[in-house]
Amino acid sequence: MAYRNKVIRNPKTGQVITFLHTAKDTAGQFLGMIATFQPQRQPELRYSLPHQTLDLDVLSGELTVLINGQYRQLKAGEKLFIEANRPHALWNRSTQPTTINCRVRPALNTEHLLETIAALAGVETISRQPIPRILQTALTANCFSNVFRLTRWPFVCQKFIFILLSPVAYLAGFKPTYEKYID
Numbered sequence: 001m002a003y004r005n006k007v008i009r010n011p012k013t014g015q016v017i018t019f020l021h022t023a024k025d026t027a028g029q030f031l032g033m034i035a036t037f038q039p040q041r042q043p044e045l046r047y048s049l050p051h052q053t054l055d056l057d058v059l060s061g062e063l064t065v066l067i068n069g070q071y072r073q074l075k076a077g078e079k080l081f082i083e084a085n086r087p088h089a090l091w092n093r094s095t096q097p098t099t100i101n102c103r104v105r106p107a108l109n110t111e112h113l114l115e116t117i118a119a120l121a122g123v124e125t126i127s128r129q130p131i132p133r134i135l136q137t138a139l140t141a142n143c144f145s146n147v148f149r150l151t152r153w154p155f156v157c158q159k160f161i162f163i164l165l166s167p168v169a170y171l172a173g174f175k176p177t178y179e180k181y182i183d
Contacts, residue, residue: 002111012121014038017114023107031107033114037063037098043089046151053105054082056090061098064091087151113144116177135169138162143176 002022009016014037021032043066056063058074065072065080067088074080082088092098104110120136141150142162149155 002115008115008118010118010121013040013044015118017118019111020101021103022111023109026107028107030103030105031110032101032103034059035100035102037061037090037092037100039092039095039097041093043091046087046089048085048087048149048151049082049104049110049147050085050149050155051106051146052108052110053084054088054102055105056080056082056100056102059099059101061092061096062094063098063100064093065089108147109144110147112177113140113148116140116144119178132172132174135165135172136174138165139169139174139176142166 002019002024004019004022004025006019007016008019016036018034019031020034021030023031026032043064046066057079058076060076062076063074065074065088067082067086072080073093090100117140120140138161141148141158145155145159150158
């Protein structure tokens with residue numbers, strides 16, 4: 001469960017998130033975080049927040065943003081507002097860590113998604129084998145489709161495929177979220 005000053009780490013990407021304001025703290029109005037991105041050449045994925053906006057301030061380093069098909073390089077002191085349902089990717093193409101302050105409005109259950117993704121990234125069997133990874137992705141993406149959508153395929157196609165894969169994923173022992181990973 002997210003709480004103020006809780007730190008989560010994604011061992012796959014090296015991203016570190018510190019929750020500043022949770023949904024509970026703000027009566028659901030926003031989720032405030034400090035996120036540190038480690039250097040990486042390409043973004044993990046492109047996604048959208050279907051019902052939320054994202055405000056971010058670059059505190060240190062450089063952040064690469066792909067939005068509207070264009071790349072932007074933001075430096076310390078620069079800000080960016082991303083509208084709801086706008087496909088984008090955020091990553092750090094530099095050689096030093098990048099830290100941003102971001103606010104997601106409204107909060108919805110985004111903090112639970114972030115905790116789940118970070119925890120699952122640390123589970124070896126899911127992160128290394130393609131079939132378990134696809135099954136886990138189907139359940140988790142379906143569960144959190146109100147706050148996070150992959151943009152590689154149309155949402156209707158994703159939903160259809162994820163619904164078809166869900167029974168197989170449940171039979172294989174997967175769950176959309178895992179309370180044991182979220183303290």
